[in-house]
Amino acid sequence: MTGASSGIGAAYARRLAAHGWDTVLVARRAQRLDDLARRLREETATTVETLVADLSEPADLARVARRAAGDDIGFLLNNAGINGYGPFAGLEPELMTKVLGVNVLAVTALARAAVPAMLERGHGTLVNVASQLAFAGSLPPDPLPERAVYGGTKGYVVTFTRTLAAELAGTPLRVQVLCPGLTATEFHRSRGDEPVRGREPAVHAEGGMPVDRVVDASLAALDSGEVVCVPGLEDPAPVTALAEAELAIRAAARRGGS
Numbered sequence: 655m656t657g658a659s660s661g662i663g664a665a666y667a668r669r670l671a672a673h674g675w676d677t678v679l680v681a682r683r684a685q686r687l688d689d690l691a692r693r694l695r696e697e698t699a700t701t702v703e704t705l706v707a708d709l710s711e712p713a714d715l716a717r718v719a720r721r722a723a724g725d726d727i728g729f730l731l732n733n734a735g736i737n738g739y740g741p742f743a744g745l746e747p748e749l750m751t752k753v754l755g756v757n758v759l760a761v762t763a764l765a766r767a768a769v770p771a772m773l774e775r776g777h778g779t780l781v782n783v784a785s786q787l788a789f790a791g792s793l794p795p796d797p798l799p800e801r802a803v804y805g806g807t808k809g810y811v812v813t814f815t816r817t818l819a820a821e822l823a824g825t826p827l828r829v830q831v832l833c834p835g836l837t838a839t840e841f842h843r844s845r846g847d848e849p850v851r852g853r854e855p856a857v858h859a860e861g862g863m864p865v866d867r868v869v870d871a872s873l874a875a876l877d878s879g880e881v882v883c884v885p886g887l888e889d890p891a892p893v894t895a896l897a898e899a900e901l902a903i904r905a906a907a908r909r910g911g912s
């Protein structure tokens with residue numbers, strides 16, 4: 655699982671280990687990974703591997719992809735993400751490239767690495783972490799600042815995952831895109847260009863959903879076979895309405911072309 659050194663990824667790792675899964679923890683901060691790995695081994699007696707990697711670096715991504723392609727990967731959590739918030743016209747090109755690298759390229763490359771072996775074995779789970787900003791990015795920005803590139807990357811993750819889920823629908827693989835709203839992690843303490851060093855996890859000033867509730871929602875959605883999981887959305891009617899709107903748009907576009 656990527657982004658396992660804090661927030662949603664660390665909580666997911668704790669939960670899967672508690673359920674008996676051996677885990678491979680990926681992130682840049684080695685100390686955080688080592689601390690979590692030690693705790694998981696003590697508390698759950700599972701095997702925990704750490705892979706220190708910067709997913710925006712091609713060589714590191716290739717190394718993690720080789721591990722993701724292993725025939726012992728039954729669950730890929732593509733969770734690492736950075737925001738690169740800021741006015742688009744002033745966004746540093748290097749940071750923009752990193753946001754695209756971590757949020758888009760790494761998610762795609764690791765899924766591409768893991769899915770063939772999962773298909774070969776006849777089971778496997780892929781969870782890609784997007785954001786409700788994939789749907790709400792153009793709504794009024796309060797409380798989040800300028801976010802066109804971040805919202806765009808998360809839109810990619812939603813479309814990529816939903817389309818891949820449709821392609822894999824006849825297989826035993828489970829595929830989910832997890833779309834949290836504001837969540838109580840370190841996420842908004844950094845724009846993502848460097849690790850957040852020496853800071854304790856803290857709830858955002860605005861609050862945010864506890865990470866365990868996000869994990870609860872994701873696991874429940876996997877059990878019920880929902881592809882799009884929006885933690886906190888008790889009634890799935892808006893997701894159904896979204897699919898209906900897409901059908902109407904496709905039908906209209908087809909009529910328009912005939």
Ligand SMILES: NC(=O)c1ccc[n+]([C@@H]2O[C@H](COP(=O)([O-])OP(=O)(O)OC[C@H]3O[C@@H](n4cnc5c(N)ncnc54)[C@H](OP(=O)(O)O)[C@@H]3O)[C@@H](O)[C@H]2O)c1
Nearest residue numbers: 657659660661662682683708709734735785836837839841
């Ligand atoms: N918090 C929210 O409000 C919220 C809402 C919706 C969606 N999300 C999404 O949830 C996911 C997890 O975020 P979080 O809220 O749990 O925030 P977080 O606590 O900041 O966790 C982000 C994780 O990504 C890792 N990461 C960042 N850049 C990386 C890189 N270049 N290479 C490898 N790992 C990298 C970080 O580890 P290192 O720094 O150690 O590398 C960290 O483990 C993200 O995809 C985010 O977009 C968050």
